[in-house]
Amino acid sequence: MRYYQLGNGDTGRLVVSTGESLYDLTAAKPRLQSFRDLLSAASVAERSPDDVATRHVDAEHELAPNEVDAARTVPVHADEVWAAGVTYQISEAARREESDTPDMYLDVYDADRPEIFLKSTPSRTVGPGEEVGIRGDSEWDVPEPELGIVLYDGRTVGYTIGNDMSSRSIEGQNPLYLPQAKVYDRCCAIGPSVVTDIADPHSLDLSMTIHRDGECVYSGETNTGEMVRTCEELVDCYTAHNAVPELAVLLTGTSLVPDDGFTLRENDEVDIEIERIGTLHNTVTTV
Structure with missing residues (x-):
């Protein structure tokens, strides 16, 4: 899967591309605001990041490509x-x-x-x-x-x-x-x-x-x-x-x-x- 981060700080959103569509994971699960949040959740659940993301893919939160392209930021805020x-x-x-x-x-x-x-x-x-x-x-x-x-x-x-x-x-x-x-x-x-x-x-x-x-x-x-x-x-x-x-x-x-x-x-x-x-x-x- 491909992941994007949109915006910064408290307004950050995590988006996943399944290859066919883009989905706002933060809208489905507000605690998933960044790729780090996804990795942390996956570590606690002892699942892969993709498994956790798949659980929160919802057609209600599908995004258009231009919405993502306009707001993309650093995809991983590495220490x-x-x-x-x-x-x-x-x-x-x-x-x-x-x-x-x-x-x-x-x-x-x-x-x-x-x-x-x-x-x-x-x-x-x-x-x-x-x-x-x-x-x-x-x-x-x-x-x-x-x-x-x-x-x-x-x-x-x-x-x-x-x-x-x-x-x-x-x-x-x-x-x-x-x-x-x-x-x-x-x-x-x-x-x-x-x-x-x-x-x-x-x-x-x-x-x-x-x-x-x-x-x-x-x-x-x-x-x-x-x-x-x-x-x-x-x-x-x-x-x-x-x-x-x-x-x-x-x-x-x-x-x-x-x-x-x-x-x-x-x-x-x-x-x-x-x-x-x-x-x-x-x-x-x-x-």
Whole structure:
């Protein structure tokens, strides 16, 4: 099933798509205002989230697609967003190109231990239709489209789309600047949905387009099967010896990288599409 969150705070609503129709779960069960609420209820009932949601699907609370599209927000309010690096060959090559110490990225790509780092917090994370940020002190900025794993109490419960916004100029100056290149205001976008019934996350088509002044300035596509590591391996590394929060998202690495001469500008429009999950659309602003 596919889940959306509409609105924010006390006015939040949880919507489920059964594939044919959209239903307002909050209207049927007021305590289900968020995806976290659904996961909590499923945990108490010792049922799957989809089982709990199915019980509250009611034709009386069916919604039109345009009602959902107009009000979508971050589909999962994760306590933390973490990310994996250098999990695709294209990412390893791009990091070496930008860096004064290129060999270290090849070492990570081939190593037993993956690169895992804290990416974002709730106040830095935006949803579909919102603005993602490029740093005012950076000259080279790119979006990074990634499959996101949604975890509850350290266990995988679904998948979403993430945009791991990055300053390649800052990271390229020194690898120790990675936190500044990756973690800042509006540095991460999540959405538009969480999908719970993807059997194989390693066979999903992924694409990204960037439009500027109405013209397409970048277009690329790939498949998550190109990932050198498995989602299970990344989750195991993230959760090992770590006090993981109740609800988290783990981004699985950059699968598409614009050419070296490309940098984002204000008002650019970024669209990331992953098969079965949907399209995450964001515009760009300077922060």
